Amino acid sequence: MADHYEVLGVSREATTDEIKKAYRRLARELHPDVNPGEEASERFKLVTHAYDVLSNPDQRARYDMGGDNAFGGGGAAGFGGFGDIFETFFGAGGGARGGRPRSRRERGQDALVRVTLELGDVVFGAHRDIEVDTAVLCETCEGSCCQPGTQPVRCDICQGSGHVQRQVRSLLGNVVTSAPCNICQGYGTTIPYPCGTCQGQGRVRARRTVSLDIPGGVETGLRLQLPGSGEVGPAGGPNGDLYVEVTVTNHDVFSRDGDDLLATLEVSMPDAILGANTTIESLDGPVDLEVRAGVQSGDVLTIKGRGITPLRGTQRGDLRVGVHVVTPTRLDHKERALIEDFAARTKAPAPRLAEFHQGLFAKLRDRFRNG
Template sequence: MSQDLYDLLGVSRDADADALKKAYRKLARQLHPDVNPDPETQERFKEVSAAYEVLSDPQKRAAYDRGGDPFGGGFGQGAGFSFTDIMDAFFGGQGGPGGQGGGGRGPRSRMRRGQDALIRIEIDLAEAAFGVSRELKVDTAVLCTACQGDGAAPGSHPVPCETCRGQGEVAHVQRSFLGEVRTLRPCAACRGFGTIIPEPCRECSGDGRVRSRRTLTVKIPGGVDTGTRVQLAEQGEIGPGGGPAGDLYVEIQVAAHETFTRHGNDLHCTVTLPMTAAALGTTLTLPTLEADVEGAGSSAGADPGVETSFDLVIEPGTQSGSQEVLRGRGVPGLRGGRGDLVVSVVVETPGRLDARQEELLRELAALRGEEQPTGQVKAQQKSVFGRLFGH
């Protein structure tokens, strides 16, 4: 290789390590065989890689600056460079996939974040609307108190791995058209931790955590619905090695109510009236959702401002299928506001009449001129699509 190594990388002779790495990344992206398979470009890539291998090593760079032969007999003869440098050029890492300098990832920590946990609970509609606190029994991984998450039996400690000398990685060298390519792999003896536990804790078998059942209190805010998840930060599984806990998610399932059905933040209910009440009008007393809240109403200690019932006025001549909308009597929203209560009226026609009832109804029909009603036949109303497309 006759060309100056600094010229090959396009840097000055006083370039620092960052400038060298930046120049090499740029050239490697342009010249790598996977990007440009041209034979001349491959040869150029070999030269650039060899130049970077020399100049990135302080001892080899010093020898080259003094006029010595840094390759010890030519390119590819004893010259090796880390495969992580090539990966670094393409993926922008800092010295390799592990994000640490020096061309390797180093030992990985035994301490890792725990997994998130999910439990499902069923609550009543009123509890979902106004909020409630619940005690939960949770079976999760907790910190092992015998070893405090260390994984080693009391009185012992993890020791450095003799195979990788505590690095967590071992080098693997193979020949290729690039010369000797060195890759780093997790040490099989210590599984990449860099240490070995000679005497694992008997309580947790070296994992640093054990299974345990504990009791938590979760506060469910008003306005939740089926499928809503309440997050309890750091109340999930403790991580291996005593790592930080994950989060616990409580998923809500709202039980069906005997009176009300929920649509968003609106409540719907149906009242059935006899024909006479619909014709003459009446007033009905209906319960509110607050009536389901423990302690609500006029009992001792109850909030006097909470209405557990309300009066619904049925106007004379109310028809079956009509609706009464009561504003602000639905479910409170998670972000404020409150839905409505929609009351649907169903008028019930009597199915059995005694002689006197039948006689009175016939008299009423005669007074109204309805002995032989013809009925009113109307065309069926078109749907939205029918009106748009003429169907």
């Protein structure tokens, strides 16, 4: 059996909080609802078993003293270690009494849903009502698992202990062993009249609506955790958590760069020469923009505070507009004569190679192309 510390990816000196954080991270990654593969399922079992051992101070101490064999992890036949000997003779609960009965109430599993947002939703955040298909508390029995008016009955076989004992002859003489009761499955009680609605489970499958306020600044792949919004546990046990994974769709005009928004502004040649005032539509309404005279392709005009609200903070990013000067391709006789006259008057130099540089607009253009 693999070393429990290696399974969780922590050192042997790891604190309880570090072990818990490692387990939660791996459980979210490997949980069958998120990763249904067989390999992930086996790893999930290993991670859960490792956490069960290392999160218990007494079991962790025994494990540290005896390694895997302290819990029967060795591959040798017969007794795997002291843990196997104690479990064989005295039961998993320790001692002839077999420990306490199991509780029917267990924590529910976590759930994962995905929500798709538009880029505009990311600017200020958005509200969504999400439909979740999950387990909810049975309204008929309210989690008791019994028909209304009835209740669980103490098991006659184990007398409510959840374990049965028997004497066996061994190399050490007559010893008393303890094992979970087959009649009550270790609960100590039986349900003679199970609820007909939930079949004695205390919960049923149903669709319910979860209201979610998505903060501004989220991005694709981010997962939001809603504690206690997952499925209810067996017998009305506490709810698991709900994880919401966000996907942000591409926008036709705007792109994202951190908390800034990027856009391209097409400017005619006359406006580039003379300058112009215009109004553009940002994601949260119209905004005035001044195009200064002599603007060049590749220049970037910045509009402060019209970007995205950060996930943690209140100062919005900027809207950065890259200028693209549009050269006319079709000229009539008079237009061509004017341009020729303009060229003669300005005595512009002939086209020539210039020093290469990666301008800001080129970076924006590359981002648009790759995004």
